[in-house]
Amino acid sequence: MATNGDGIAATPALDGAAVRELRQRLQEDRGKRASELAALEKVVEGTAPEQVEPADYSRMDNLRQSLTEIDGALRRLEEGTYGVCEGCGQAIPAGRLEILPHVRCCVRCQGRIDGGGR
Ligand SMILES: [Zn+2]
Known part of the structure; x- marks a missing residue:
């Protein structure tokens, strides 16, 4: 697009x-x-x-x-x-939003947050 x-x-x-x-x-x-x-x-x-x-x-x-x-x-x-990741500003994949409509981060950023960050 x-x-x-x-x-x-x-x-x-x-x-x-x-x-x-x-x-x-x-x-x-x-x-x-x-x-x-x-x-x-x-x-x-x-x-x-x-x-x-x-x-x-x-x-x-x-x-x-x-x-x-x-x-x-x-x-x-x-x-x-x-649908924009709050961590990195990239679009969150539609499949992830489908499962978790209120999610704020992509998988990678979520992992970083859940893992305590570094
Ligand atoms: Zn992200």
Whole structure:
């Protein structure tokens, strides 16, 4: 695909329809997680702190983090920077986005982050 080479490239490999579909998918995912989080919070609120399962706390943490990531992905979709690796600025392969729609980095950068960097 030819580009004129100036400015930030449009979201790579995504046309308008794909963006709409993705946004819908992210919003559905967000809705599900938000309601699961709300339900868990309700349970935890009604439970004495020492009786709350530690797993419930970590599940809530995970959900909150997912929500933050999904929000970030939705924002990047609006800005047209979705699918660009935050680490190296390269396009994230479509196959990876298919599996992990809210991912922020390519596999290589993710590995570097998970590995503690160097
Ligand atoms: Zn990268």
